[in-house]
Amino acid sequence: MPRLLVVHHTPSPALQAVLEAVKEGIALVEEVEPVLRPALSAGAADVLAADGVLLGTPANIGYMSGALKHFFDTVYYPCLDATAGLPFGVWVHGNDDTAGALASVARITGALRWKQAAAPLDLTGAPGPADLEACRELAATVAVGL
Numbered sequence: 097m098p099r100l101l102v103v104h105h106t107p108s109p110a111l112q113a114v115l116e117a118v119k120e121g122i123a124l125v126e127e128v129e130p131v132l133r134p135a136l137s138a139g140a141a142d143v144l145a146a147d148g149v150l151l152g153t154p155a156n157i158g159y160m161s162g163a164l165k166h167f168f169d170t171v172y173y174p175c176l177d178a179t180a181g182l183p184f185g186v187w188v189h190g191n192d193d194t195a196g197a198l199a200s201v202a203r204i205t206g207a208l209r210w211k212q213a214a215a216p217l218d219l220t221g222a223p224g225p226a227d228l229e230a231c232r233e234l235a236a237t238v239a240v241g242l
Contacts, residue, residue: 097129098242101146102235105135105153105163110223111189117228118150118187121235128239135163140174147242148183148213150235151205155190155197168204176208183213185238187231194218213241 100122106115115132122130133142135153143149153164186201188194198216205212214237219227 097127098147098239099129099131099145100148100150100235100239100242101138101142102130102132102150102152103135103138103142103164103167104132104151105161107154107161111152111154113223113228114187114189114219114231115152117223117231118152118235121232122239124232124236125239128242130239135161135167138167138171140171143171143175143179143182146182148238149185149210150238151184151186151201153186153188153197153201155188155194158193158196160188160197160200164201172204172208180209182208182210183238183241184210185212185214185216185234187217187219187234189219189223192220194220213238 104115106112153160188197214234217234
């Protein structure tokens, strides 16, 4: 059964709602095993055992969270060659601007040579019903591709 690793930093109620919607989206796809890991505890073994990755982070002062950056710092060299082509998706939530956070994730996933399986999800402000549906769709799209 394909394994979808969800690496997330979820420090707020808004991001918890997003994570719940992501879990619901994965559940729509049969025969995919979701593996949820907070960014500070996810490691190279998790990535190496995954068939795809979903990344979730708040935008903090124009950048991804320090927790997601720590995850990338931890897994970069152990996963560099072994995970080339790994499908991934990403969501970023911010109060007003997520461009820098999305760009930083794109630079690192590009260096890892991961393959973008769905368009990045850019969420600003309190997530409404349409935002949460977009989260479900992102997760289901990445899951189906496995």
